Structures are given as C-alpha cells and as structure tokens.
Amino acid sequence: MHTFxxxxxxxxxxxxxxxxxxxxxxxxxxxxxxxLKLRLELCNTLKSQLLGKQVEQLKPDNQLP
Known part of the structure; x- marks a missing residue:
C-alpha cells in the first residue's frame, strides 16, 4: 500500500x-x-505525477545487471 x-x-x-x-x-x-471522497479518474494527472515521484525516489543509484 502506498500513501501520498x-x-x-x-x-x-x-x-x-x-x-x-x-x-x-x-x-x-x-x-x-x-x-470528500473522489474517484481517481478525476485526478489521473496528479496520480501519475505522484507515482512518478515515488518511483524516482525508490530508484537505486546503481543497478546490478
């Protein structure tokens, strides 16, 4: 589960x-x-921005092959 x-x-x-x-x-x-509970369809842009930031933060500096 992820919370932003x-x-x-x-x-x-x-x-x-x-x-x-x-x-x-x-x-x-x-x-x-x-x-107020909203459907995420109304916030697709925000969702993609937050998920993108989360992925960038979790991305390691060096990945082993």
Missing part, C-alpha cells in the same frame, strides 16, 4: 492519495474535518 500527500499552501487543503491493490481513492481533507 500533497499540500497546497495557497489553498487550505491537504490531498491524501492511497493506493492498495487495484483500489485507488483520493481524500480531500479540509481543516474543519470535512472529507
């Missing part, structure tokens, strides 16, 4: 993306405690 966090300082919200198996859910958490 995206904080927008200009807008007052935090986006939490959780992926496990084939289920992908996006939660929009506002400071008042309101949670």
């Amino acid at each position: 966090f995206h904080r927008d300082p200009q807008l007052d919200y935090e986006l939490r993306y959780t992926a496990f198996d084939s289920i992908n859910t996006v939660w929009l958490n506002e400071e008042e405690g309101f949670k």
